[in-house]
Amino acid sequence: MNTRKLVYLFVSTLLIGASSGAIIGILLDTETYFSGGFFNFFFGLLWMFGMSAAISLVAQMGYFAYLTLQRFALGVFKSVRLWNRIQVVLILFVLFDLIYLRYIAFATDEETLWGYVLMPVLLFLYCMAVAFQKQKETNKETFVPALFFMFVVTTIEWVPALTVDIVNDTKWLWIYLTPLLTANTWQLLTLHRLTRASQQNKG
Template sequence: MNTRKLVYLFFSTLLIGASSGVIVGVLLDLDTYFDGGFLNFFFGVLWMFGISAAISLVAQMGYFAYLTLHRFALGVFKSVKLWNRIQVVLILFVLFDLIYLRYYAFASEEETLAGYAIMPVLLFMYCILVAYWKRKETNRGAFIPALFFMFVVTTIEWVPALTVDIVNDTKWLWIYVTPLLTANTWQLLILHRLTGVPNEKQSKSHSK
């Protein structure tokens, strides 16, 4: 991949992640943005855009860190199947932790474990859909790595928001996770197009 494509990937991811954060931030707090006049709205959007852009930068660092980890793990384990099994175990472990540890850390007596499972389960379902899309556009072997990246890496990037009591609020959790999800989804689904990696059907047609 040449420099032009890298620059495109960087700025497009930054813009998509930041814009999604602004949209969700405004929709979840309409009164704050619209009750103070145009300048209040303008500077509020600008502030949210800056925060979301910073979060999308974290997503970009996480993506390239995972690409490095993935190559390193394949070299260490010498087996795609073994590395995929390890990733599946880690996915399940993170899903459990994302539900139980937040419940243990923040839940009041009135709150239930089921209430703390809603966001992780929705996140997991979304990640499955993205991973399936990646598999469909490339090959079957891309599903587990894509799911691992979308769920585990996104969760790791989300940790600062998950572990601070101040932002243990559904609104702020969505504001933090939205730029991460949109940036990671975009990176995952655009990279093979930028690098020109053929999908499974194209590979079979070329092999005939």
């Protein structure tokens, strides 16, 4: 990996995360953006793009933090299988917490636990699909680490939105989550392609 490819990964991830967040933000609140004329739309779009760009930067920091954790864990446990089993346990723990702790924190008397199941399950299924794609493009040993990164690390990055009352609104939860998901998906599925291209060029 040379500097040019690292810069490409950084800039492309930033733009993809920011653009996806801006698009979702507008689609989920069209009345606010389209009811006040061109300048209202333009500055609203600019604000949403900037906020989503900041969120995508968090995703980039999370990705490189996970790459460091992966190296450290493999050095400590000396076994890919053991580390993968630990990651599976953590994935299940986070899935449970993402449903139950949000229910405990935000549910009203009229709401049931089932109302807090849909979003975590959809997120988990999406992360599974990305992990399968990663496995398809690399090897079977990458499935669990990919799923761990997509689900656990994305959830950790999502925590600020999950713990603030004002954003316990489905619209804002998706606005915060979308840049994280798109940025993390792009990073996960792009890095090995860039690395592979570098190795081929050396060969």
